[in-house]
Amino acid sequence: MDAEPLLSVREVYKRFGGVTALDGVSVTVPAGLIYGLIGPNGSGKTTLFNVVTGFTAADAGNVSFAGQPLDRLAPYRVARLGLIRTFQATLCPLRMTVMENMLLAPQQQLGDSVANAFLRAAEVRRQEREHLERARALLETVNLADKADDYAGSLSGGQRKLLALAQALMAGPRLVLLDEPVAGVNPRLIEEIAAVIRRLRNDGQNFLIVEHNMHFIRTICDQVSVLDAGRVIAEGAAEDVLAREDVLRAYLGRRRGGAGKAAVR
Amino acid sequence: MTEFLVYLITIAAIWGILSLSLNLQFGIAGLVNLGHVAFFMLGAYTSTILVVIAGWPIVVGVVAGAIAAALFGMLLALPAANLKEDYWAISTLAAAEIVRIIFLNTRLGGPYVGEAFGVSGIPRPLRDWFDANGYSLADYNLFYMVLVLVVLAACFALVRYLAATPFGRSLKALREGDEVPLALGKSVGGLRIRVMAVGGALAGLAGALFAHYNAFISPEYFLPLETFIVWAMIILGGPGNFLGALVGTVIIQALYNSTRFIAPLLNIDAQVLGPLRMITISVAIILVIMYMPRGIVPERRRRYGR
Numbered sequence: 001m002d003a004e005p006l007l008s009v010r011e012v013y014k015r016f017g018g019v020t021a022l023d024g025v026s027v028t029v030p031a032g033l034i035y036g037l038i039g040p041n042g043s044g045k046t047t048l049f050n051v052v053t054g055f056t057a058a059d060a061g062n063v064s065f066a067g068q069p070l071d072r073l074a075p076y077r078v079a080r081l082g083l084i085r086t087f088q089a090t091l092c093p094l095r096m097t098v099m100e101n102m103l104l105a106p107q108q109q110l111g112d113s114v115a116n117a118f119l120r121a122a123e124v125r126r127q128e129r130e131h132l133e134r135a136r137a138l139l140e141t142v143n144l145a146d147k148a149d150d151y152a153g154s155l156s157g158g159q160r161k162l163l164a165l166a167q168a169l170m171a172g173p174r175l176v177l178l179d180e181p182v183a184g185v186n187p188r189l190i191e192e193i194a195a196v197i198r199r200l201r202n203d204g205q206n207f208l209i210v211e212h213n214m215h216f217i218r219t220i221c222d223q224v225s226v227l228d229a230g231r232v233i234a235e236g237a238a239e240d241v242l243a244r245e246d247v248l249r250a251y252l253g254r255r256r257g258g259a260g261k262a263a264v265r
Numbered sequence: 266m267t268e269f270l271v272y273l274i275t276i277a278a279i280w281g282i283l284s285l286s287l288n289l290q291f292g293i294a295g296l297v298n299l300g301h302v303a304f305f306m307l308g309a310y311t312s313t314i315l316v317v318i319a320g321w322p323i324v325v326g327v328v329a330g331a332i333a334a335a336l337f338g339m340l341l342a343l344p345a346a347n348l349k350e351d352y353w354a355i356s357t358l359a360a361a362e363i364v365r366i367i368f369l370n371t372r373l374g375g376p377y378v379g380e381a382f383g384v385s386g387i388p389r390p391l392r393d394w395f396d397a398n399g400y401s402l403a404d405y406n407l408f409y410m411v412l413v414l415v416v417l418a419a420c421f422a423l424v425r426y427l428a429a430t431p432f433g434r435s436l437k438a439l440r441e442g443d444e445v446p447l448a449l450g451k452s453v454g455g456l457r458i459r460v461m462a463v464g465g466a467l468a469g470l471a472g473a474l475f476a477h478y479n480a481f482i483s484p485e486y487f488l489p490l491e492t493f494i495v496w497a498m499i500i501l502g503g504p505g506n507f508l509g510a511l512v513g514t515v516i517i518q519a520l521y522n523s524t525r526f527i528a529p530l531l532n533i534d535a536q537v538l539g540p541l542r543m544i545t546i547s548v549a550i551i552l553v554i555m556y557m558p559r560g561i562v563p564e565r566r567r568r569y570g571r
């Protein structure tokens with residue numbers, strides 16, 4: 001194992017009014033694997049994502065990425081360090097085409113500067129062609145190649161999830177944070193997404209995934225942490241953790257509401 | 266009639282630059298700028314002050330007008346860059362009124378110059394040369410029309426080019442929310458500051474061209490209504506499409522200026538004319554929103570093909 005974890009979350013607290021969303025959460029994500037973050041609704045998974053990526057400021061605790069502290073960095077600065085996230089409600093700009101969405105993602109685009117757009121037009125165009133090639137290859141991977149010129153708004157929910165994944169990968173991140181990549185996606189497409197993620201992992205891409213679909217988590221994650229009411233209640237190898245009864249009880253009990261609780265008892 | 270057409274085209278071209286600039290800010294970047302007239306006013310006043318009062322060459326005045334408006338755009342965007350849409354709208358509206366009220370209360374040079382009196386006697390470029398060589402005022406106006414059209418064409422090329430660059434693409438992502446651009450490493454505040462500067466410069470340029478065309482400016486030319494006229498042009502023409510912005514400009518300016526010909530034909534009282542213009546424009550906007558919600562010339566999809 002590497003001495004230096006890829007992502008390290010230490011004793012993070014976050015309260016919203018009277019609600020404690022994160023109650024001293026510590027998670028260590030090593031490099032080279034798919035790490036899952038699971039837990040019932042409201043257990044603080046998305047809040048943790050937001051804290052890590054700079055969208056929400058923690059009340060206490062710290063986060064570091066490859067040894068570099070992320071605390072109080074603006075979201076776009078976190079992204080520039082190589083942590084790219086997706087959103088639970090897929091937010092890709094819908095009035096832009098799939099290809100335009102993809103081309104948004106590459107980091108350090110020369111043409112993002114107004115001056116370069118005029119003074120270094122040839123270089124900007126060359127870079128643009130390279131990005132176009134890479135975007136086409138990635139869209140091929142997620143089976144969206146024939147949708148390249150369609151508006152993102154015309155895609156199905158599942159296809160938007162795929163687009164968000166491809167867009168995140170297009171940024172060339174060291175760690176991709178996926179917030180519910182298969183929620184609301186049809187089962188056949190889930191298999192495809194799982195296959196894509198696994199293949200990328202084998203090529204050395206790191207993932208941190210929040211997901212509710214237990215089957216998906218079980219088939220794809222190498223390690224998991226389980227959150228419940230803002231605390232980590234279990235962590236370790238996926239199959240061990242998911243076999244633990246307290247984990248299932250915390251999970252299923254809340255997921256299914258009153259009837260579910262009765263069923264578990 | 267020719268004279269009127271030359272006037273109409275000149276005015277439409279100047280307002281065309283204004284609507285191209287607002288279209289870059291709103292149609293592409295989604296910024297609800299309700300203070301657009303402030304940039305126009307700053308361009309007009311900066312050039313006027315430098316040329317009439319400080320005695321600088323007209324070209325310098327016009328360029329300085331564009332720069333002053335660009336700087337004002339940046340200044341305005343600095344504190345407001347991270348505001349949400351509606352707050353952004355209100356702060357731009359307020360900023361425009363601040364600019365107008367400052368000029369309304371500032372004496373420029375001698376008595377009866379500046380304040381509510383405005384500034385008159387603004388020189389028109391190359392006018393002396395045209396006079397010296399025996400050209401008529403009509404000839405000169407034709408020249409100015411061509412000049413403004415050339416500037417408009419250059420601005421059109423500029424905004425079209427910018428919108429197609431990666432910078433323009435990032436701006437386009439902004440109009441559907443900050444989250445995705447932020448998560449992809451875009452400095453959302455920086456993008457807004459830059460688009461306010463570029464758009465501001467164009468509007469300032471339009472203002473300077475207006476001042477040197479009209480030869481007289483006063484604060485009452487720059488009421489908030491002027492901003493909404495430009496908005497009407499964009500909504501009518503098709504937000505996000507620069508050609509649409511120009512089409513909207515021509516339609517609104519034609520409606521606005523042709524009512525004076527229609528009035529005598531229909532035997533309408535002159536007092537009714539002003540409100541009638543606004544009613545015509547309003548009805549046009551309502552019809553377009555109802556039947557062509559994306560404008561007369563809708564935004565076009567950028568295709569990358571194979």
